[in-house]
Amino acid sequence: MATAEELAEAFADWRERSNGNPRLKKMVRGWDRVIHFVLADGGEGFTMEVRDGQLSELVPGQVGTPDVVVTGSSEDFCDMFWGDLNPSEKYMSGEITLAGSQADVMRIDAISMVAFLDR
Amino acid sequence: MAAAVPIDRECEVVVLGGGFSGLSAARALARRGVDVVVLEARDRVGGRSWTESVGGLRLDRGGQWIGPTQTRLQSLADELGVATFPTHTAGEAVELRDGVRHTYAGLIPTFDAPAAADAVEAILDLDLAALEVPTHAPWEAADAGRLDGTTLAGWMDDHLGSPVARDLLSVAVRGVFGAEPEELSLLFTLFYLHAGGGLSNLVRTTGGAQERRFVGGSQQLANGMADEIGDRVVLGSPVEVVRFDSDRDCGVTVTARRPGDGSWSVRAERAVLAVPPVIASRLDWVPHRPALRDQLAMRMPMGTVTKVHALYDRPFWRHDGLNGQLVADAGPLSSTFDDSPVDGGRGVLVGFVAGRDCRRFERDGLAGVKAVLEQLGRAFGPRAAEPLELGVQRWSEEAYTGGGPVALAVPGALSTLGPALREPVGPVHWAGTETATEWCGYLEGALQSGERAAAEVLDALGARS
Numbered sequence: 076m077a078t079a080e081e082l083a084e085a086f087a088d089w090r091e092r093s094n095g096n097p098r099l100k101k102m103v104r105g106w107d108r109v110i111h112f113v114l115a116d117g118g119e120g121f122t123m124e125v126r127d128g129q130l131s132e133l134v135p136g137q138v139g140t141p142d143v144v145v146t147g148s149s150e151d152f153c154d155m156f157w158g159d160l161n162p163s164e165k166y167m168s169g170e171i172t173l174a175g176s177q178a179d180v181m182r183i184d185a186i187s188m189v190a191f192l193d194r
Numbered sequence: 195m196a197a198a199v200p201i202d203r204e205c206e207v208v209v210l211g212g213g214f215s216g217l218s219a220a221r222a223l224a225r226r227g228v229d230v231v232v233l234e235a236r237d238r239v240g241g242r243s244w245t246e247s248v249g250g251l252r253l254d255r256g257g258q259w260i261g262p263t264q265t266r267l268q269s270l271a272d273e274l275g276v277a278t279f280p281t282h283t284a285g286e287a288v289e290l291r292d293g294v295r296h297t298y299a300g301l302i303p304t305f306d307a308p309a310a311a312d313a314v315e316a317i318l319d320l321d322l323a324a325l326e327v328p329t330h331a332p333w334e335a336a337d338a339g340r341l342d343g344t345t346l347a348g349w350m351d352d353h354l355g356s357p358v359a360r361d362l363l364s365v366a367v368r369g370v371f372g373a374e375p376e377e378l379s380l381l382f383t384l385f386y387l388h389a390g391g392g393l394s395n396l397v398r399t400t401g402g403a404q405e406r407r408f409v410g411g412s413q414q415l416a417n418g419m420a421d422e423i424g425d426r427v428v429l430g431s432p433v434e435v436v437r438f439d440s441d442r443d444c445g446v447t448v449t450a451r452r453p454g455d456g457s458w459s460v461r462a463e464r465a466v467l468a469v470p471p472v473i474a475s476r477l478d479w480v481p482h483r484p485a486l487r488d489q490l491a492m493r494m495p496m497g498t499v500t501k502v503h504a505l506y507d508r509p510f511w512r513h514d515g516l517n518g519q520l521v522a523d524a525g526p527l528s529s530t531f532d533d534s535p536v537d538g539g540r541g542v543l544v545g546f547v548a549g550r551d552c553r554r555f556e557r558d559g560l561a562g563v564k565a566v567l568e569q570l571g572r573a574f575g576p577r578a579a580e581p582l583e584l585g586v587q588r589w590s591e592e593a594y595t596g597g598g599p600v601a602l603a604v605p606g607a608l609s610t611l612g613p614a615l616r617e618p619v620g621p622v623h624w625a626g627t628e629t630a631t632e633w634c635g636y637l638e639g640a641l642q643s644g645e646r647a648a649a650e651v652l653d654a655l656g657a658r659s
């Protein structure tokens with residue numbers, strides 16, 4: 076199990092790369108959303124916001140009403156944020172699940188894949 | 195006025211076609227006590243679902259997969275006690291690109307990562323645009339005329355810079371539609387993607403359209419529906435003529451061939467045509483054709499697909515860490531999947547030769563078949579090039595189907611003639627997966643269209659009494 080610090084560090088890396096990636100910026104333009112990450116292996120999870128084409132910093136806990144809920148293990152989230160894990164493998168195996176409106180799920184699915192491919 | 199013909203059988207509703215759509219319509223009507231007769235041209239039911247025994251295995255020569263949100267199909271399977279099992283996906287997939295072999299994990303070949311990212315972004319753009327096209331009336335989409343005046347290829351010109359990304363998307367489209375992006379109206383494409391939950395859903399195994407298979411094959415579900423309807427399903431009876439007088443509400447008479455017995459005529463108050471649009475257009479209509487529906491059908495050609503099965507004594511690729519999936523930028527095969535039986539006791543790869551590649555394959559004859567074997571060898575090793583058996587199912591040769599997996603709409607079709615797709619003409623109602631608003635093109639869509647047509651007919655019959 077990854078610690079909250081490890082997750083925060085991995086996420087900070089992901090966020091920096093994502094916010095600097097022109098393709099991803101385009102993909103989140105006008106898409107202001109609240110995203111909850113739920114840890115399947117325990118722990119309190121965290122919240123991320125997309126606002127004005129930028130990913131926010133991670134906030135511990137489940138804050139606000141989520142548009143998308145992403146559930147997975149802390150290890151997989153860490154690997155995904157570091158860019159070591161192809162998220163589509165985890166979606167296909169059901170180890171990471173996405174819940175939300177069809178359009179929001181499609182978008183976060185594509186965004187996470189592009190973040191992996193375009194790293 | 196329609197000339198009188200001797201009537202051999204009278205009933206309330208005659209259904210043309212014993213595929214999933216016709217049988218679901220007939221079953222729904224029979225359950226409501228309606229006297230219904232189903233005329234099926236072939237000597238079997240199922241249509242584009244056709245399970246055959248090959249070397250002791252039950253192989254689907256047509257439709258085979260079921261995925262999430264296909265609730266009618268799942269209930270039918272549950273009702274008939276037909277089990278499903280997941281498509282084998284453990285291991286890596288193979289990509290053949292420019293003659294070079296790569297392996298990859300996940301949804302999309304990742305060898306050329308920027309191109310893959312391009313393709314993912316394009317699929318998202320398409321899928322989000324698709325959600326804006328109403329599935330019950332694509333012609334009412336904002337900008338329907340402009341979308342319908344564009345091909346998918348035209349859209350790709352504007353949205354995809356890299357040729358590799360374009361290839362990746364074309365392979366996906368070829369598999370889904372049996373057609374090239376150049377053939378597909380953008381409006382129709384968006385409608386179809388919306389009806390099936392997006393291209394990202396249609397190309398997926400786990401979590402998508404290729405998630406599970408039926409133990410014993412999909413045709414069992416057609417057989418089960420036909421069993422319930424009983425001897426009112428008449429096999430080997432292709433309809434040739436449909437007669438009705440649209441000016442007078444005096445029913446409909448269809449004349450069909452009957453094996454060994456010349457022809458016979460069935461008269462009914464209502465008819466359900468549960469065949470692909472182009473097949474309905476090949477009938478004789480007396481005194482005249484259902485003009486707008488017929489014109490629309492001329493703009494809805496069938497896709498081009500051939501399905502190939504390669505049988506082996508074992509699914510040996512699994513031991514090499516492969517999942518049996520192939521994506522290829524050049525034919526004959528554009529994709530394969532592991533199609534081994536549930537116990538994995540034998541090995542089967544199912545492959546699709548589609549669109550452009552299928553037209554070349556049909557011309558190439560034996561050389562095409564040889565090319566399939568070579569391609570299997572390149573993808574999965576020399577053993578794959580020497581299957582115990584190779585089954586080749588050419589859907590374009592099928593007189594009562596004309597191609598597959600589905601009819602597509604060319605530019606200008608839906609925006610100018612779309613409403614004719616489902617609008618009844620006199621006593622004639624339209625079913626068939628091509629008329630579905632959910633999962634159009636799939637078995638689920640066929641079931642939905644049959645239920646919708648049955649409801650229309652019940653309404654019409656109710657209004658009469």
Ligand SMILES: Cc1cc2nc3c(=O)[nH]c(=O)nc-3n(C[C@H](O)[C@H](O)[C@H](O)COP(=O)(O)OP(=O)(O)OC[C@H]3O[C@@H](n4cnc5c(N)ncnc54)[C@H](O)[C@@H]3O)c2cc1C
Nearest residue numbers: 211213214215235241242257258259433598599627635637
């Ligand atoms: C290669 C291939 C793979 C596919 N894979 C899948 C899949 O994995 N999952 C999925 O959900 N779908 C799949 N599909 C699509 C699916 O098979 C079809 O959507 C579905 O079977 C269509 O059912 P239908 O009743 O609308 O039409 P059909 O099945 O075409 O039924 C029409 C029936 O009418 C009969 N008929 C035609 N002319 C006459 C006449 N003149 N008189 C009387 N009867 C007539 C035909 O013989 C046929 O039985 C696939 C299709 C193909 C070809």
